[in-house]
Amino acid sequence: MDEKRWLFRFNELTQQKFLSVGKKCANLGEMTHVGLPVPPGFALSVDAYTLFLHKTGLYQEITEYLKQYNLFSPLNYSEYQKISLALRKLIDSRQMPEDMAETIRIYYREVEEQSGIEDVPVAIRSSGPVSMPGQFETYLNIRGVEDVIQKIIHCWSSTFTTQAIAYRIQKSTQQSFIRPSLGTSLGGPEPKIDITSPIGVGVLKMVNAKSSGVAFTVHPTSGDRNKIVVEGNWGLGESVVGGDISPDRFVIDKQTMHIDPTINCKTKRVVYSSKGTTEEEVPLELQNNPCLSREELQRIIRFALQLEQYFGAPQDVEWAVDQDLSSEDNLLLLQTRPVSNVVEHKKLSAENIADLFISKVFKRF
Amino acid sequence: MKYDITPFEFDEKVDLEHHKAWFLDATHSVPPWTPMFAWSWINFCRHGMQWGAEKLSLPTCKGWDWRLKDGGGYLALLIVDDPEEIKAREKEFRRQLIPFIQDYEGVYESYNNELIERYDVLRDFDVHTASNIALLEHFDALIDVNKRMWEIHMYLMYLVFGVYILFENMCKELLNIDDTHSDFHALMRGFDNKVFQDDKRMWELSRMAEEGGFKDIFTDLQPKEYLPALQAREEAQEWLKQLNEFIWERGWRSNRMSEFNMPSWVEDVTPALVNIRHFVKKGSQFDLDLERKKLVQEREEMEKTVLEKILPEQREWFKTIMELAQKSSSFSEEHNILYEFYTHALMRRALMEWGKRFKEAGAVNEVDDVLFIIPDEIRKAAIMPTHCNLKPIVEDRRREWGEWCQKDNPPMIGTLSMEEAMGLMIKSNDPIVLKVVVGSFPVPRPELKADLYGVPGSPGVAEGPARVILNDEDLAKVQEGEVLVAPATYPTWTPVFSLLKGVVVDRGASLSHAAIVGREYNIPVVMNVFVGTKQIRNGQRVRVDGNLGVVYLLED
Structure with missing residues (x-):
């Protein structure tokens, strides 16, 4: 299978890449082009997320699991919570496919070399194409590549928090939104509602x-x-x-x-x-x-x-x-x-003031 | 009786059908207007108000309508009372407000620049050497700029005074203070403006006169003698050059704002020299600089105190409104000079030239007869004044005007009581009505045992002999340490504030000249006492309490 490249050093990124690596990482890349100092590190694109779900068979399993629910009408909170728990457990317990793990090891070694520290502590941050502050997790001070790999998986699984799932399901219900499968190029099936949400992940030397x-x-x-x-x-x-x-x-x-x-x-x-x-x-x-x-x-x-x-x-x-x-x-x-x-x-406040103006100064009688 | 110069002459038969009350604009049309000025005001000030209100789509008011009666301007408000229409107007009004809230300075500057560009061309036109047809073209261009000036004037004034009212409302709601409270006054002062800058320039000239060794001219001679005396003195020549430059730039103003019958400073520099004399008498300090430092500091402290009382989430917009409201003081002072005074001074210069030509040609008897005709009558005579006789019209109108000057125009024409009529006006929510024309009404408080009850305009308490001034010509009589008592004060009066200990005015609201300038000079001002000029004698000692808004007469 012909894989798209899914791992980049920061200085290989520009803003144009933000759809694939997320805003945060593309931004770091952009800073290196201005000649500004950023911590050494690399970015996993959204393709890495998709690749992981497909290679591990998780994508199929998630689809299967969700068949028990009618996702076209809103569920209650405890059901979202149940789905979240189940899916996160499923994802967190899965190993990184060996070929992917090997690539990550190569890039982590580069960071070790650049900083001259063995098992260099890194921060692992989710980096979404749309910014959803605080929604996805960030892990600080992670040492050693195996732990890094584990935390990358955790970052991905954090796209299945209760809130995130509820948000996506409700949004698709409201809009009767049926997304084409993100994985068609990989030959995967087409679920009616896709509740996955590909994100990028940045791995940076901990300052x-x-x-x-x-x-x-x-x-x-x-x-x-x-x-x-x-x-x-x-x-x-x-x-x-x-x-x-x-x-x-x-x-x-x-x-x-x-x-x-x-x-x-x-x-x-x-x-x-x-x-x-x-x-x-x-x-x-x-x-x-x-x-x-x-x-x-x-x-x-x-x-x-x-x-x-x-x-x-x-x-x-x-x-x-x-x-x-x-x-x-x-x-x-x-x-x-x-x-x-x-x-x-500012705009908002100008509009507020305009409304106040009308209600306070030009009162109707 | 009427001038018969415009379809806006008051007509008893029809004009009370739709408006039960017409109010005399005492601020601008007492004494009665000459026909030329009445024509100009009724056409363009009226148009400007309606244009401003309509462009902004003020929800509850379409501006004012005007009638002319016995040389007096009478106004009625065009109130919107259909709820559906108000709702529709609110929507557009909201749209108009946004750019103003986001960039007040930008909006103000761009309008001012538009006017200044047009003034510059008109000012540099040589009226004395122009052919009749060129002078006529110039005159028409002036009428056009006059119209535009009023549009801009009223559009901005509605916005600026409106936001001031909004701020006052928010202060009432959140802090329980209104615009007669001294904390509120502290927030609204400590601002420079172009009028003060002109005053400072005149103060500098007064210092130069002292240093140049010719201040005796100002202390020993009568105002009319200043200029010839200065011209005769070798050491005053450089000074006169600087004075000329200042006057050419900033002297397009006269001592009466709403008339063409007073010379501008460019035409007759005496009023500027009288101002300089005030500063010569005053000595080595320009009070405003000293005072301002203190007032700025007080204001900044008050801003901090007030903002701390506001909930954090409300602070940002409260601050924005406050900063916009604070513009109202400099707008209020500056706009008169740049708008009315400037266009009226340019108009006057052209009119006097017509007067001269018509007199030489025998169309009129006196140069200022030209103030008793209207633009169409100028056009009638313009090209061949030798073939036109304007004397009979001028004679009639002069006689009428003279009679009206001898009597007071009634403050209201109509079938309502004054209270009912005021209530009606307030329904318009018109910011200019509320903060300039009507103002707050004094509430007598017997426990204070005061002699006159008014409304606080500027905080502080002071005592001094009263100087009652009923017209501009008497302004030169003001002595240091006196309390000025007047029907109202005007932008050209600002320099005498440096001599005063306090001010009492019959009519005025918090955005009137007396209140704004009193606050900047840090002297107490009491407004809306109604009968101050009638009950206070010249020289009588009085105590002005600007915190409580009352006046005590200390002598019988």
């Missing part, structure tokens, strides 16, 4: 983060395009994105490059643990120190502006300072995406 955070090239709340806002905390980025602590915040004026810093007391940080990540207390002497040096901050600003210029739109960038690396190239970018929601939000 041993001294500090991490985000940078917006537009003020995220006011929509002011003349401002850059950088936020960061000690440790891994989860604490900043999650919004549990008050991070350090730097507001930069693009014209004057004047920096307006707000250094907060950062009591907690997220760090690696033997199994994934954990939250811990920040040492007292670090709590009130800025989590970025001036030099590091300047580099984040420069990179963020480069990305904004390259993509021609305001960006939301995730960054991290890797303490494993030398001070000249310890700053890594993990993700960038357009801040479309700011603009959207």
Whole structure:
């Protein structure tokens, strides 16, 4: 069988590939073309997902399993839950076909070589062609290729969470939507409703983060395009994105490059643990120190502006300072995406205001 | 009696059929208009309001209708009362609002630039050397720009004042303060605008006069003598050059906004020199700069305090509305200069040239007879003024105008009581009616034992001798430390605010000139006292309480 290529290094990807590897990974690829530092790693395309389901016979089994349900009318929540449990168990317990596992091993070895660390810890992130934040799982600090392979399968099986299944079935019911089989080229059968949802998976070297955070090239709340806002905390980025602590915040004026810093007391940080990540207390002497040096901050600003210029739109960038690396190239970018929601939000708010205007000022009598 | 210059003359037989009440526009048509100005206002201000309201599709109001009676402008509101029609208008109104909310500055700038481009061409036209036909073309172009000016004026004013009302409503709802509250005033001040920038330029000229050693001209002579005295002084020549540049750029204004019968500063620079004299008297500080720093800081603190009281999820749109509402102060001040004053000054220059030519040709007796005819009568005489006699029409209308100036036009014509009529007006939800024309009404509070009850326009408490000013000519009499008492104040009065301790006006709302400028100069202003100019004597000591909106007479 002639297989499409389903595994790519980041520097082999561009945005055009996003349908096959997902936005997140295509984006990382795009960043390498701008000459910006991203962690070493590779991406599995949606074809890998499909290939896995077919090679293992899972696709057939899922179709068989679902025959007991009438998927053309909505089910109740406990039924969705039952389906989810059954399918995830089915998928999670399946081995990666050996030829696929071998290819993954080759690429993982490359990452080990690039970082000079054996069993290099990696993050495994789902990367969908449509962004469904928080829906699919991410695994941090995974060491050793066999565990990596296992977690890739977990990522795929996370497309069968209760919510995801319910969403897809309800959507197909509503639209009487019958999708042609994704696997026709592979000779598979044509199910009436396809509840699979191919996603890409990214495997990135775990950044041993001294500090991490985000940078917006537009003020995220006011929509002011003349401002850059950088936020960061000690440790891994989860604490900043999650919004549990008050991070350090730097507001930069693009014209004057004047920096307006707000250094907060950062009591907690997220760090690696033997199994994934954990939250811990920040040492007292670090709590009130800025989590970025001036030099590091300047580099984040420069990179963020480069990305904004390259993509021609305001960006939301995730960054991290890797303490494993030398001070000249310890700053890594993990993700960038357009801040479309700011603009959207503005529009929404203008419409809200228009409605208020009508109801409050031009009251009918 | 009527001028008989327009189909908009009030007609008792039919005009009370559809509107039970017509209100005198006392702000703009007291004293009564000359025929030329009445013609211009009734045609184009009326058109602009209707155009603005219709373009925006204001849900409950189609603008105002106007009639002319005894030189007074009378207005009635075109209220929409069919619920279906209101609903349809709301939809379009919503569509019109969005770009304004998203980019106020952009919308404002583009309209202003449109006008400025047209003004520049008209301003550089040499009226004195032009042939009659060229002058006629110029005059027609001016009429056209006048019409456009009113369209833009009213379109923007409806939007800007509307958003101000929206903000006030939200403040009432979420913070329990309205626009007579001093916290609200703190949010609305600490803003620069072009009128203040002009004042600052005049202040700078006053400093230069002092440094140049010729400030005695301003302290020792009468206003009419300033210019010849300056021209005679060697050391004042460079100063006069700078004054000329300033006047050519910014002097297209006169001391009366709604008339053609006062010279612009370009024609007669005396009012500008009187302003400079105010600053000479005032000394080395330009108060506004000092005051503004303080007011900006206070405003920013108040913004913070207020935003903290708003729920986080409401903060963003609340802030957007607040920022838009804050534009209303500079819009309110700036637009008069750029819109009415500028076009009227250019109109006046062309009219005076016609007057001169008609007088020379014997078509009229005096240059300003031209203010007693209408554009069609100018056209009638324009090409061969020697072959046209306008004297009888001018004579009739001058006599009528003179009689009307001797009596007060009634504030309302109609069959309703004043309260009923006001209630009707408020039904329009028209932002200009609410915040400029009508305003809030004073509630007497006997426990305060005040002598006059009004509405707070700008916070603070001050005492001083009263200076009652009924017309612009008396403005030069204002002395430092006085409390100004007037029917209302106008944009050209702004410089005297630097001398004042407080202001009391008979009529005014929170977006009236007195309130806006009082807030920026940080002096107390009490508005809508109705009888201030009748009950307060010149020189009588008064206490103005801008926090409570009351006035105490401290002497009998």
